[in-house]
Amino acid sequence: MSPIVGVLALQGASREHTDALEKLGTTVRQVRLPKDLNGLDAIVIPGGESTTISMLLESSKTFEPLSELLADGLPALGTCAGMILLATEVLDGRSDQRSFAQIDIAVRRNAFGRQIASFETDLQIKDLEEPFPGVFIRAPGAQILNPSVEILASVKRETGEETPVFCRQENVMVTSFHPELTDDLRLHQMFLEHL
Amino acid sequence: MADSTSGSNSQVGTVRVKRGLADMLRGGVIMDVVTPAEAKIAEDAGAVAVMALERVPADIRRDGGVARMSDPAMVEGIQQAVTIPVMAKARIGHFAEAQILESLGVDYVDESEVLTPADEAHHIDKWSFTVPFVCGATNLGEALRRISEGACMIRSKGEAGTGNIVEAVRHLRSILGDIRKITQADQAELFDWAKQLQAPLGLVQEVAETGCLPVPMFCAGGIATPADASLVMQLGAEAVFVGSGIFKSEDPAPRAKAIVEATTHFRDPTMVAKVSRGLGDAMPGLEIDELETKLAERGW
Numbered sequence: 001m002s003p004i005v006g007v008l009a010l011q012g013a014s015r016e017h018t019d020a021l022e023k024l025g026t027t028v029r030q031v032r033l034p035k036d037l038n039g040l041d042a043i044v045i046p047g048g049e050s051t052t053i054s055m056l057l058e059s060s061k062t063f064e065p066l067s068e069l070l071a072d073g074l075p076a077l078g079t080c081a082g083m084i085l086l087a088t089e090v091l092d093g094r095s096d097q098r099s100f101a102q103i104d105i106a107v108r109r110n111a112f113g114r115q116i117a118s119f120e121t122d123l124q125i126k127d128l129e130e131p132f133p134g135v136f137i138r139a140p141g142a143q144i145l146n147p148s149v150e151i152l153a154s155v156k157r158e159t160g161e162e163t164p165v166f167c168r169q170e171n172v173m174v175t176s177f178h179p180e181l182t183d184d185l186r187l188h189q190m191f192l193e194h195l
Numbered sequence: 196m197a198d199s200t201s202g203s204n205s206q207v208g209t210v211r212v213k214r215g216l217a218d219m220l221r222g223g224v225i226m227d228v229v230t231p232a233e234a235k236i237a238e239d240a241g242a243v244a245v246m247a248l249e250r251v252p253a254d255i256r257r258d259g260g261v262a263r264m265s266d267p268a269m270v271e272g273i274q275q276a277v278t279i280p281v282m283a284k285a286r287i288g289h290f291a292e293a294q295i296l297e298s299l300g301v302d303y304v305d306e307s308e309v310l311t312p313a314d315e316a317h318h319i320d321k322w323s324f325t326v327p328f329v330c331g332a333t334n335l336g337e338a339l340r341r342i343s344e345g346a347c348m349i350r351s352k353g354e355a356g357t358g359n360i361v362e363a364v365r366h367l368r369s370i371l372g373d374i375r376k377i378t379q380a381d382q383a384e385l386f387d388w389a390k391q392l393q394a395p396l397g398l399v400q401e402v403a404e405t406g407c408l409p410v411p412m413f414c415a416g417g418i419a420t421p422a423d424a425s426l427v428m429q430l431g432a433e434a435v436f437v438g439s440g441i442f443k444s445e446d447p448a449p450r451a452k453a454i455v456e457a458t459t460h461f462r463d464p465t466m467v468a469k470v471s472r473g474l475g476d477a478m479p480g481l482e483i484d485e486l487e488t489k490l491a492e493r494g495w
Binding site: 009010011012013014015016032047048049051052055056059060080081092093094109110113114115116117118119120121122135136137138178181 | 204205206207208209211212213215216218219220221222223238240241242243244278279280297300301302303325326327452455456459460463
């Protein structure tokens with residue numbers, strides 16, 4: 001039986017993740033309320049505005065039950081805002097912004113700047129032979145807080161510093177970029193292989 | 196300016212990153228604000244972005260005069276007050292205002308009929324900018340012309356500053372109804388559609404094939420209640436702009452939050468009912484037939 005993957009659909013680009021996962025033969029369920037969480041094998045938290053999604057998680061009373069599932073080991077993929085929501089620490093978020101603290105990274109929002117600095121670049125990803133098209137939109141950047149977090153890709157800045165943009169710890173994967181905005185399904189495939 | 200990345204293949208301002216930001220705003224509410232304090236209220240209420248402008252449309256309508264781009268100091272103040280994307284309006288055809296807004300680092304420029312047009316024939320060549328643009332449209336032809344000029348997001352115009360949803364509904368139904376018809380047309384009919392719509396054939400063919408615009412379509416102009424947001428989302432809008440509807444209402448903060456929640460749970464009337472309770476008075480509305488100026492008629 002194919003796994004049931006939930007895509008958090010409170011706000012943002014949930015449709016593209018749904019399309020990508022369905023192309024890979026997965027059963028997808030859009031998650032807006034606590035009742036949508038029953039029986040999920042994994043959850044995807046899409047790109048969008050992290051402060052908005054965080055507020056809507058609270059007002060729909062979905063934050064607590066999802067947080068418990070994640071703590072019990074529900075596999076998760078977070079892209080952009082999803083990376084922020086899964087991180088242990090949000091460096092410049094709002095004081096009332098909550099995250100699920102499922103991967104030991106500190107995330108800086110808009111680490112690469114405003115929209116005019118949003119960019120596309122070919123990324124070298126560990127375990128993938130061909131480069132992956134990286135689409136970065138007001139993208140966050142990660143700092144590693146625990147050596148058990150594996151860096152699967154990073155981007156070299158003009159300052160020479162390497163910013164991790166794709167990290168994995170146990171069954172939680174996060175990206176600064178948007179694989180769902182490309183036709184390349186390899187990253188979703190990697191996530192599903194780990195279920 | 197923000198540092199970019201290494202890698203010789205790194206590119207800014209691509210169509211994908213421009214349209215991609217619009218994709219990230221889907222299912223959200225973009226709120227008009229005129230001060231940093233209002234921007235903060237909007238962010239606290241869960242706005243996905245704010246639109247900085249000199250006066251909200253209801254005041255432009257009341258006071259008259261030429262409506263222009265905001266003071267750059269005000270735009271910067273708003274950028275400092277919030278962490279969400281900041282958009283700002285430029286006059287139709289006023290590419291110098293757009294250049295200034297780009298230099299300030301705004302995240303989206305709205306080439307808007309709410310401001311007084313600067314050019315009676317030409318819209319801005321939006322391809323020549325790194326910053327993405329949103330434009331208004333009342334029908335499919337207008338939407339496709341704006342997309343051909345480089346717009347990366349379309350909003351149905353509605354009639355701004357009225358608190359009256361009827362024009363927004365008309366424009367959404369017109370755009371989405373024509374898209375539905377085009378998907379049924381054969382190749383010969385598509386040539387005629389392109390002629391009737393005064394839109395490029397390539398874009399008409401693309402719409403026929405995909406059944407949607409090539410860029411996200413949001414709704415603006417007249418949204419004043421959570422029910423209005425639910426209505427336009429059910430009609431097919433992918434997100435909403437709320438202008439005067441929030442800060443011209445009796446109690447802006449709870450109304451803003453309620454519209455955000457109604458936009459997310461738009462298919463769930465129980466949720467929309469729950470958030471609609473006890474919000475105080477909505478903005479006073481205006482009858483369309485009694486308007487002196489119809490803003491939606493600006494733009495060509």
